[in-house]
Amino acid sequence: MKKAAALLILFSSFITPAFSRGDLGTPQAPGNSPLVIVYKTKHNFDKYVPVVLSQDRQKIVSYPAPQDLMYHGKFAYPTKLAKGYRLDNRGLNIYSAFLDITYTKYSKMKDVDPAELMNHIKSSEPFLFFYRCDKRNEYKNIMRELNAKIKKGTLTSCECLVKP
Numbered sequence: 408m409k410k411a412a413a414l415l416i417l418f419s420s421f422i423t424p425a426f427s428r429g430d431l432g433t434p435q436a437p438g439n440s441p442l443v444i445v446y447k448t449k450h451n452f453d454k455y456v457p458v459v460l461s462q463d464r465q466k467i468v469s470y471p472a473p474q475d476l477m478y479h480g481k482f483a484y485p486t487k488l489a490k491g492y493r494l495d496n497r498g499l500n501i502y503s504a505f506l507d508i509t510y511t512k513y514s515k516m517k518d519v520d521p522a523e524l525m526n527h528i529k530s531s532e533p534f535l536f537f538y539r540c541d542k543r544n545e546y547k548n549i550m551r552e553l554n555a556k557i558k559k560g561t562l563t564s565c566e567c568l569v570k571p
Contacts, residue, residue, distance in 0.1 A: 440544035444495035445488065445553060445562065446569075447536040452505040453484055453493070455529055456513045458521075460502045464531045467504075467521040471497070473514045482510040486550065489557040492536070494549070501568050504531045537569035538562055 456476065459469035476482055478496065485493035506513070507529040513519075540562075546552050556562045 440542040441498075443540035443543055443546070443549065443553070443565075444499055445492055445536075445538045445540060445557075445565065446485075446495060446499065446534055447490075447492050448505075448533045449530065449535055450533070452530065452533055453487075454509045454511075455505040456508050456510060457497055457499055457503045457505055458524060458528075459500060460504050460528075460531060462502060464502070464504070467524055468502075470519065470521055470524060471513075473516050473519065476510050476514050482514070484510065488550065489554040492553075492557055492562075494553060499537075501534070501537055503533070505529045505533055534569045535571055536567065538565040538567050540565035 456471065458467045458471075460466065461468050483496040485496055488494055506524060506527045508516075508524075508527050540553075543549065553562075556564065
C-alpha cells in the first residue's frame with residue numbers, strides 16, 4: 408500500500424504543471440519570463456511598499472502580503488540603474504502607487520487592510536517614466552544592457568507607458 412501511494416505521488420508530480428518563482432517573486436509557468444519594467448519616479452520611493460490602484464486611483468486593487476516583500480531572504484527593493492532609473496523587482500504597473508510605509512515596517516504587520524492602506528498613500532502618481540521592455544530571459548546581463556540603453560538614450564526601444 409505504501410508503494411502504491413508513493414508511486415501515485417511520484418506520477419502526479421510529472422503530470423501536475425510545475426510553477427516556479429520568477430525574478431519578480433511572482434508565480435509563473437515554466438518557460439515564461441516576466442517583462443522587464445524600467446521606471447523613474449518623481450521622488451525616491453525605493454524603501455516604500457508599492458500597491459496597485461484602480462484605474463480611477465480611488466481604491467487599492469492589489470497589495471502584497473507582508474511576507475511577499477522578501478525574495479531570496481532579502482527585501483525585493485528595486486534595482487538602481489543609471490540616471491535615476493529603477494528596475495522593478497515587485498511587479499509594478501502604471502497604476503502602482505507607493506505607501507508611506509517602509510518595507511521593514513510593513514513586513515512586521517500582522518493585519519493588512521486595503522481600506523486602511525489608502526490612508527497611507529504617499530504618492531498615487533509617482534512615475535516620470537515607465538517603460539515595458541523585453542522579457543527578462545532575453546537579456547544576458549540585464550543591468551549592463553539596461554544601463555547601456557539608458558546612457559545611449561535608446562531606452563525608447565522599450566514601450567513607454569508613462570512620460571511627462
